Amino acid sequence: MSREPLEHYVSPAPFNPYTALELTPEQERYYMASQWRLVWWKLKRHRLAVISGSFLALMYLIVIFAEAVAPYQLEARHVDYLFAPPQEVHLFDEGEFRGPFVYGIDVTLDMERLQWVYEEDRSQVNPIRFFCVGNDYPGAGYEFWGLFDGSFHLVCPSPDAPMFLLGTDRMGRDMLSRIVYGARISLTLGLIGITISFFLGITIGGVAGYYGGVVDNIVQRTIEVIRSFPMLPLLMALSAILPVTWPPTLIFLGITVLLALLDWPGLARAVRSKLLALREEDFCVAAQLMGAKPGRVIMKHLMPSFLSHLIASATLSIPTMILGETALSFLGLGLRPPVTSWGVLLNEAQNINYVVLYPWLLYPVIPVIMVVLAFQFLGDGLLDAADPYKH
Known part of the structure; x- marks a missing residue:
């Protein structure tokens, strides 16, 4: 078997790492993008989440300008039109x-x-x-x-x-105006409640995940005790403790704090699990060796790594607070007149005779369903977009 002389072989070109790693402008734009930009690009592809986010933005715009959106004042009465049915346009x-x-x-x-x-x-x-x-x-x-x-x-x-x-x-007050004004209370309560819950969840979950050991065990057992109680009966019992003599503002704040105190354990567990996985990473160890205090390590180095996941989780928690307030007010244990929320409006629909004769008194349940679904769809989209490298 004949062999060709060595001079017939052409040696391959030397490997050039800079040529091999050359990227197209689109690839360079993708790989050089920040985490938030990647999340936004991924979220834009989730049409249902974008539509839900636009709807929620419109609802909170209505909350800000409720007086201008509502045709009548909140307590404007039309004594000649009690239980008037909806008019057709x-x-x-x-x-x-x-x-x-x-x-x-x-x-x-x-x-x-x-x-x-x-x-x-x-x-x-x-x-x-x-x-x-x-x-x-x-x-x-x-x-x-x-x-x-x-x-x-x-x-x-x-x-x-x-x-x-x-x-x-029953008092001749326009239902559309009252639903618009009720959105201000119901939607604001959800935002304030999730802010308190977010702070508690990040603080307590961050301490448990960063230190571990005895601190982690104490936090975990506390969370398990809180989560073992049925949510609605516990809320009913705690809200019944609020004094009837309190002004509406204090009742509002009391219900908000109660909802937040029962919601933070889920967020704290998410923070704890993430910190347990990240605290041994090189960038965290480097920050510790440079003398950074635990609070700075948690807030400046660890939290930004999974903040998008936390925001998605918080978005999914807001509907729980809205439903909690609606249920308590519907049962007469939450907000009370003259405060007007969707739950307070639905309280009048407890009488089955009203429901049969005047079904439009149940209309406040429609925005409750739509807002809760919108938050769920937006939360799903954010949860998907929080890990932009997944797909």
Whole structure:
């Protein structure tokens, strides 16, 4: 078997690491991006999470400008329209386009059933106005956040006739306006509660995960004891302790703190498990050798490594607080009038007769469901995006 002379062999080109590692502009942009930018890119691909986040942003915008969004003041009463049903919005009247409007309301009293009967009066066409300013109808003026007087409304009725798009309650108060004002309390309570829970979870879970040993055992046993109690009965028992004589502001703060005190164990466990895995990493040991104190090591070096996971977990915890407040207020153990929340509004629907005769009193449950689902979808998307290298 013949062999070719050695000069026929061509030696391969020497390995150049700089050429081998050359990246395209897209690859370089991806690999050089910060963690938050990677999370944002991943989150944008989760359409349901983006839609949910946009919806929640709109809801919190409504919370800020509730007085302008609601057609009437919170306690504005229409004594001639008790338990009025929702009015239907029309665009055409006898084939002619008139824009959004509602027909007038014809009220009669049924003496046999002792019940008010409401019918459309098609002879009255009352246009729905947008971006209106002025006090040209009862219940228009308000104090914005209790700071200054205002009269601007995003949607408002005709000056000649009232408008009840979601009906009225037993005192003739507009349900749409009360649901808008109730969002301010229910959604704010969730944010304040998760802030307190976030602080407790990071502090207690961080100490347990960083030090371990006896400290970790004490924290873990405490968490297990707290988690062993049924949530709703425990909340009911604790909220019943709050004095009835307390003003609404203190009741609000008390319910918020109670919800936060029962929610922090889950977040603390997540923080503890992450710190146990990261405290032996080189960057943590280097910080310790350079003389950094435990608080600085935890907050400056360890927490940023999994902060996106914590934010996702906190997002999933907010619905629990909203549902907790709604359940307590529905049972009469949470917030009480004159404070108005979605749970307080649903408290009136406990009477089965009201539910049968006036089903629109259950409408406050719709925003509760929508907000809870939106937080769940957003939390799932954030949890997915928190590890942008996973896919």
